[in-house]
Amino acid sequence: MNPNLPNSFRSGPDDRGHFGVFGGRFVAETLMPLILELEKAYTAAKADPAFQAEMNGYLTHYVGRPSPLYFAERLTEHLGGAKIYFKREELNHTGSHKVNNVLGQIMVARRMGKKRIIAETGAGQHGVATATLCARFGLECIVYMGAVDVARQAPNVFRMEMLGARVVPVQSGTRTLKDAMNEALRDWVTNVHDTFYCIGTVAGPHPYPMMVRDFQSIIGVETRSQMQEAEGRLPDSLVACIGGGSNAIGLFHPFLDDPGVEIFGVEAAGHGLTQLHAASIAGGRAGVLHGNRTYLLMDDDGQIQDAHSISAGLDYPGIGPEHSWLYETKRVTYLSATDDEALAAFELLSRQEGIIPALETAHAIAKVMELAPKRPKDHLMVVNLSGRGDKDIPQVAEILRGKK
Amino acid sequence: MTTRIDARFAELKKQGRSAFVTFLMAGDPDPATSLAIVEALPKAGADIIEIGMPFTDPMADGPAIQAAGLRALKAGMTLAKTLAMVRAFRQGDNATPLVLMGYYNPIYIYGVDRFLVDAKSAGVDGLIIVDLPPEEDAELCLPAMKAGINFIRLATPTTDDKRLPAVLANTSGFVYYVSITGITGSASANTAAVGEAVARIKRHTRLPVCVGFGIRTAEAAREIAENSDGAVVGTALVDALAASLDAADHATVNTVGAVADLVASLAQGVRGAKQAAE
Numbered sequence A: 001m002n003p004n005l006p007n008s009f010r011s012g013p014d015d016r017g018h019f020g021v022f023g024g025r026f027v028a029e030t031l032m033p034l035i036l037e038l039e040k041a042y043t044a045a046k047a048d049p050a051f052q053a054e055m056n057g058y059l060t061h062y063v064g065r066p067s068p069l070y071f072a073e074r075l076t077e078h079l080g081g082a083k084i085y086f087k088r089e090e091l092n093h094t095g096s097h098k099v100n101n102v103l104g105q106i107m108v109a110r111r112m113g114k115k116r117i118i119a120e121t122g123a124g125q126h127g128v129a130t131a132t133l134c135a136r137f138g139l140e141c142i143v144y145m146g147a148v149d150v151a152r153q154a155p156n157v158f159r160m161e162m163l164g165a166r167v168v169p170v171q172s173g174t175r176t177l178k179d180a181m182n183e184a185l186r187d188w189v190t191n192v193h194d195t196f197y198c199i200g201t202v203a204g205p206h207p208y209p210m211m212v213r214d215f216q217s218i219i220g221v222e223t224r225s226q227m228q229e230a231e232g233r234l235p236d237s238l239v240a241c242i243g244g245g246s247n248a249i250g251l252f253h254p255f256l257d258d259p260g261v262e263i264f265g266v267e268a269a270g271h272g273l274t275q276l277h278a279a280s281i282a283g284g285r286a287g288v289l290h291g292n293r294t295y296l297l298m299d300d301d302g303q304i305q306d307a308h309s310i311s312a313g314l315d316y317p318g319i320g321p322e323h324s325w326l327y328e329t330k331r332v333t334y335l336s337a338t339d340d341e342a343l344a345a346f347e348l349l350s351r352q353e354g355i356i357p358a359l360e361t362a363h364a365i366a367k368v369m370e371l372a373p374k375r376p377k378d379h380l381m382v383v384n385l386s387g388r389g390d391k392d393i394p395q396v397a398e399i400l401r402g403k404k
Numbered sequence B: 001m002t003t004r005i006d007a008r009f010a011e012l013k014k015q016g017r018s019a020f021v022t023f024l025m026a027g028d029p030d031p032a033t034s035l036a037i038v039e040a041l042p043k044a045g046a047d048i049i050e051i052g053m054p055f056t057d058p059m060a061d062g063p064a065i066q067a068a069g070l071r072a073l074k075a076g077m078t079l080a081k082t083l084a085m086v087r088a089f090r091q092g093d094n095a096t097p098l099v100l101m102g103y104y105n106p107i108y109i110y111g112v113d114r115f116l117v118d119a120k121s122a123g124v125d126g127l128i129i130v131d132l133p134p135e136e137d138a139e140l141c142l143p144a145m146k147a148g149i150n151f152i153r154l155a156t157p158t159t160d161d162k163r164l165p166a167v168l169a170n171t172s173g174f175v176y177y178v179s180i181t182g183i184t185g186s187a188s189a190n191t192a193a194v195g196e197a198v199a200r201i202k203r204h205t206r207l208p209v210c211v212g213f214g215i216r217t218a219e220a221a222r223e224i225a226e227n228s229d230g231a232v233v234g235t236a237l238v239d240a241l242a243a244s245l246d247a248a249d250h251a252t253v254n255t256v257g258a259v260a261d262l263v264a265s266l267a268q269g270v271r272g273a274k275q276a277a278e
């Protein structure tokens, strides 16, 4: 299958929110007027130099950007192949890339006069970032989180509450990220008059996948110029983990039209692709959920299947629609890493570089461990270090204790 | 083309009353009981029957209808079996309009063209698909119209006068006014506000306007019926069904009767409504 290749991989979505056949606006009528209003507000903000200047100010002084592009010398030596660089998103305020998007959306919410912010969260990183910016701007914050994730990401639940957010454990369905998103959508339908839904990844109805991507693209934009400075040229490959795909698209998007740059997204293979997993591209097919058409895990009746990943942030049966399109156009290669591979990478990175990564990020590292040794020493590989692993330490400690 | 829905509203107009529209989930709590319930509905007083197509992720539904869908799925319900249930119902009733209500993904996976052919031949008259706004009409709404199946759109309190024409453009059968901003089974609507909203919609369309969400009692059904062309009751029926189940969520000897009794009492409410001035 080779759909008509576009002139540019960076021109999407069209004005109805489609990336090829993916994306769109599959939402209840109650939400539709607000979604159209949001699209208008975002388009106006994007074109407003004052908005950009204000955002850049907070990105520099509050988030701590630019994040470093760091040469991971010991990991490079250990793997014995490609020269590995880390884009250090885990050094951002709140500890992951999620804050880049939340800052942008909260500023749009403020322009729209919305005072009540809701969010869904899996690992809790998006919830923490949202709670943080709501505290900073004095906004009410409600975070929906699957009850399973509340248990396995306890440190982040405490952080959100410390920041003044209300965390609502979601008991429906599989009690993970998908159900948190359902519950957030139910809240939104109910409180549509005063509520802004701050979605944490490149999913949901148009304009969210585009808007979140735009806010995250600063990762790739910085990487381009930092690599130019460090090596005098573009990188040869990019690697990032994929839950919904926001840290990945943020790194990838500015490079999509550079054919010399190989791009790898890493999904969560859980217990393995023939068992419970969360790899929607490897194991799913196109369907419609949460406002857009995209690859999803489902059965033959179109019922959404339970995802599984050791990492709460990747434990989602879908993927952002732009990734589905980048997969079908073959611009990006999608791989997957199992729970065990991610754990091994988690330990390796901690020991080799003194960086404890988030379990989500460890999935990207796991594939770097396979890809880097097969590439020459002058190959420049950039990995998105999407988040730090503090939140995962209790969970990993328990798993490792269990293994001994 | 006149559908069973058009015919039913014409008939009700002659009788000078509004419609009583029921919603239950296909396959809840199991396919056989569910069929028995649906077969009992017309005699109990349902004028139009909405049947939910179970889906794992019903984003616009409250806990009661979520649970109904999960019970049905657990009992092995599928879209194909829902269509089979419609076919079975049609063996004994060729007049009562049947509307399938749900979410798009199961239909998309079944295949839109195949679904429309099978639904039409089974005896489906209309579709209400929560996550297909007019912006996505090319997906299912336009093909359904071509296939002779009514596409019934939801209008909501957030659908303002500017947007109404777009919402009504490809709507047929009737308009379903969702009386609150919210999910099924939550707050009930205030009658005066509903009356105003229905009048507003009627300034834009000649289609009948039915009202749902939040109607639980015969009294509320009567009030809504006085202010619209039909009252839709879902969660209250699903709750009555759920309350009749045993501890393992299986049907009991009371299940069909519990639903039919409530339908009969709500139907009394609707039939007691004073005819709204035309």
Ligand SMILES: Cc1ncc(COP(=O)(O)O)c(C=O)c1O
Pocket (backbone or CB within 6 Å): A096, A097, A122, A123, A124, A125, A126, A200, A201, A202, A241, A242, A243, A244, A245, A246, A247, A248, A312, A313, A314, A358, A360, A361, A386, A387, A388
């Ligand atoms: C550190 C980190 N990386 C990655 C992800 C996955 O999200 P996305 O694919 O949108 O980047 C999460 C989500 O919680 C996360 O916390």
